[in-house]
């Protein structure tokens with residue numbers, strides 16, 4: 606879950622160059638199809654990455670296969686596809702916010718929307734969540750996934766962990782923290798339920814808690830027995846959160862989601878109580 610700058614690339618002219626190149630494998634299939642496909646892409650951009658699915662029509666099987674082929678084996682004029690993949694190999698996942706990406710995801714899936722298979726504004730760095738994400742992109746009420754290139758709301762902190770029944774194995778949930786009256790709220794909820802939760806953010810948060818419980822400094826720098834007051838702990842957590850946001854260039858990466866969940870009065874009180882128990886070393890580590 607991260608807002609990204611759109612790739613700077615002339616998709617329209619590259620597509621025209623590809624479809625009119627007689628030497629390419631699928632020339633006879635794609636030649637003359639520019640208008641239909643580029644008009645659909647124009648709609649895609651105009652609608653900020655999402656469409657009225659009825660406006661797009663159905664692509665013939667052979668055209669769909671040709672486009673999927675060129676996505677898999679990009680020809681020279683669209684080699685940017687490989688470049689986007691390589692440039693983001695070690696960044697976090699822009700779709701779910703997990704701490705790695707490693708692949709590219711079609712925001713509108715290529716199986717249902719092959720017409721956008723090779724266009725850069727439909728391609729975002731992602732992790733394995735792109736295999737869990739269903740091909741459904743919105744629900745009956747029109748609430749939809751968020752698009753890393755178009756949805757500015759992704760710059761805001763949208764979610765945080767919620768820890769209750771504090772102890773070695775607390776109850777962990779993920780809360781949406783933007784105003785429920787915001788026009789983005791339902792889309793954020795759709796995205797959380799269908800992308801982020803499906804990729805097991807709760808499992809990750811639970812692993813983080815395991816490390817945090819045993820040795821808090823593994824997760825929050827400076828969180829040890831030298832801290833005594835609520836304000837000192839609060840300020841340390843706020844600092845850690847801002848460092849994580851900065852490092853991961855966004856506020857909805859899973860490490861920030863974890864630390865944002867610690868910034869809650871009940872959790873801070875619990876941390877201070879727990880840290881100063883006799884079974885912890887000066888470092889805060891459990892003996």
Ligand SMILES: [Zn+2]
Nearest residue numbers: 698701732734
């Ligand atoms: Zn992901």
